[in-house]
Amino acid sequence: MQPDAIRVLVVDDEPDSYAIINLMLSRQHEHPVEICLHAIDLSQAQSLIQRWHPDWIIVDLDLTEAHGFSIVELLSDGDHVELTFITAHEPEAADILVFSEMHLLQKPLNKKALMDLLDDIRNHQAYQDKYIRLKTFKHNIIQSQDLPLLAVPAQQSWKSFSMSEILYISHQEGLALLGLHDTRLLTEKSFQDYLRLFTRQTGFIQIHPQHVVQSIHISDVDTDRLEIIMNNGITLPVSAHKLQTLLRMLS
Known part of the structure; x- marks a missing residue:
C-alpha cells in the first residue's frame, strides 16, 4: 500500500453506481486508492466509517430510507473527511453545497468530473482545518433560516465566515x-x-x-x-x- 493512498466509501443503494465509481478509481493511477468500500444505507455506512475511517465519502442523495445529507449525523465536528454527493434528481442541492466547497455530481457519472474532483481533493490534502467545511455544511442544512456560513480556502488553510461578516x-x-x-x-x-x-x-x-x-x-x-x-x-x-x-x- 502506498503511504498517501486514500480510503473511499461509496454510500449508494444502487450497486451499479458503486461498481462504476470503483471501476473509475481503479483504472486511474495518478492518485492511489487503498480501498473503495460500499454501503447501501446509513447503518452500513456508520459501521464502515467507524472501522475504516475513510478519507473520502461519496453519498447518493436519493437513498431509499434517508436523504443523503443525513450522513453528517454520523460524523463528528472535528472530522477531516471529504464529502461528495451524487444525484439523478436533485441538481438544486448544489446551491447549498457551494458555500462549504463541497461538490455535487450528476448521474450518470462522468469519469472526467470524478477525476477532476479527485485532483481537487489531492490539491487541498495538506490544508489545515479541513473540518471547517463539514462544520459550515452542518450549520447551513440545520440552521437553514440563518445566513449561510462560507468555507474559504486561504493561506493553505480553511476559514469560516458568516455571510453577514x-x-x-x-x-x-x-x-x-x-x-x-x-x-x-x-x-x-x-x-x-x-x-x-x-x-x-x-x-x-x-x-x-x-x-x-x-x-x-x-x-x-x-x-x-x-x-x-x-x-x-x-x-x-x-x-x-x-x-x-x-x-x-x-x-
Missing part, C-alpha cells in the same frame, strides 16, 4: 479579496467564482467590474465622486451605470 469582495490579480469589518483576506478562489456566488444572494450587488458589496454595510454614497464608503471606512468606486441601481436598492 462580509462587507465586500474585490478583484486582486484574478483572486477574490474579502473585505471584513476589521481585516481583509486574500482567498484562493477566483473573483469570478465569488462574483457568481455572491450576486445570487439577496443584498449583494456588483457596483464596479472589480467590486461586489453587501448593501447593509454601506454608510454613504458620494454621487459626485462615484464612490461609496463602507461602514468600516473603506472607500470603493461605483460605475456610473450601476449608480441608480444601487441608490434604488438603498432607498
Whole structure:
C-alpha cells in the first residue's frame, strides 16, 4: 500500500453506481486508492466509517430510507473527511453545497468530473482545518433560516465566515479579496467564482467590474465622486451605470 493512498466509501443503494465509481478509481493511477468500500444505507455506512475511517465519502442523495445529507449525523465536528454527493434528481442541492466547497455530481457519472474532483481533493490534502467545511455544511442544512456560513480556502488553510461578516469582495490579480469589518483576506478562489456566488444572494450587488458589496454595510454614497464608503471606512468606486441601481436598492 502506498503511504498517501486514500480510503473511499461509496454510500449508494444502487450497486451499479458503486461498481462504476470503483471501476473509475481503479483504472486511474495518478492518485492511489487503498480501498473503495460500499454501503447501501446509513447503518452500513456508520459501521464502515467507524472501522475504516475513510478519507473520502461519496453519498447518493436519493437513498431509499434517508436523504443523503443525513450522513453528517454520523460524523463528528472535528472530522477531516471529504464529502461528495451524487444525484439523478436533485441538481438544486448544489446551491447549498457551494458555500462549504463541497461538490455535487450528476448521474450518470462522468469519469472526467470524478477525476477532476479527485485532483481537487489531492490539491487541498495538506490544508489545515479541513473540518471547517463539514462544520459550515452542518450549520447551513440545520440552521437553514440563518445566513449561510462560507468555507474559504486561504493561506493553505480553511476559514469560516458568516455571510453577514462580509462587507465586500474585490478583484486582486484574478483572486477574490474579502473585505471584513476589521481585516481583509486574500482567498484562493477566483473573483469570478465569488462574483457568481455572491450576486445570487439577496443584498449583494456588483457596483464596479472589480467590486461586489453587501448593501447593509454601506454608510454613504458620494454621487459626485462615484464612490461609496463602507461602514468600516473603506472607500470603493461605483460605475456610473450601476449608480441608480444601487441608490434604488438603498432607498
